[in-house]
Amino acid sequence: MRRALALALLLMARAACAEVAEPPGLWTGPMQGETPKTLAGARIVDADQVKALAAAGALLLDVSAEPPKPADAPKFWAPIHRSIPGAVWLPGAGRGDPDPVFAEKFARHMAVLSGANPGRAVVVFCHPACWGSWNAGKRLARNGDRPVFWFPGGIEAYEEKFDVAPVAPDRALLAAP
């Protein structure tokens, strides 16, 4: 009996360790892969909550990567990106390197997107198992100037319940000097 209990505890401890822990800073490893279930400073939300937040005026920030057009791409190249209606798609905003120039550009662009409400709540997302939205959420949560919601289920989880719509990339972030 006691051995069974010890074994159960051991298994539980192992299961706990198998979960991905939050890195102390931004994640710089492979961008596709299992993420932590939490993000310190941000609230985790599901599709219904995202829809409600959007209706209440939150900024929807999609940080999905944009597929690079290969140098030798087939002739018929016609990329399309479907996201949560009303979302701003900032490809590249999920990067994890500590480049201070990018950090400043990101902060400045967020201020632009927030318009008249500098404390505008933001929902960050991309796809499932995508570290990009975790990183962008981490940056925003660290700044601490607005409520941050992380939607780990991403576009696919939203699409399970609601309509998605084609969204063009907002390239101003990367183009800014």
Add this chain to the structure above:
Amino acid sequence: MTRMALVLILSCVAVLARAQDADEAGQREKRWTDLATVLFDGRAPAPAEGLIDIDAPNRAEDAALVPVRVTLSQPGAVEALWLVIDDNPSPLAAHMIFGPGLDARNLSFRVRVDSYSFIHVVIATAEGLRVAQKFIKASGGCSAPMDADEDAARKTMGEMRLKWGKPQDGATAAKLMIRHPNFNGMQMNQLTRLYTPADYIETISLRQGETKIFDLDGGISLSSDPVLGFGVRLSGAAPIEATVTDSLKNVWTQEFAPPSTGE
């Protein structure tokens, strides 16, 4: 009066909800119309009405390797087939031109699906173009890094196998397996953080002697190590010759013996 207002409000809400539903469906339809306009020079394919059946998982386990089976009920009247994955950056996965040596009743492909998307199969018949569609839930099939070692994949590139199945009504089922990583240029090497340069299959052609079985234009929406299923109308003992070319201008040719009849 208040009751009437309530009914009005409720019906407005219902209309709004429906408008939003129609929104995604409408946008997906527009995407297909746009693609078809480019692919078929403005000719709009008509519904296949039972000529085409598409069998594919509603939800794919592996987005980089989604099996798609196409059944044609009147294959004799079909000259060519297009397999289109609407939302892939390179939507045309395969364009197959049928030869007299092909039995096209049952065809199969393995494709990459990058996001929730319709796939369309279009056939060219004497009466014009016909189309059928199916929605597939899969995501990340195009950017999925290769599991296997890239260098190892390059060493076996171009190796082929032709596996014979059962004879049925004058034709024999066959599977052509091609070793090729079919790099699409969108896969990031997780160690080097560099995109692996594109190197993908452009054409696959199959002949028995002078008789064409099929010619296929591929692309980056076919999976790595693609597998094609089809039927062959064999004529005599001449070998089957398969030729594959890729975007780096590699050419591979291999001959296969027709199946022994067992007599």
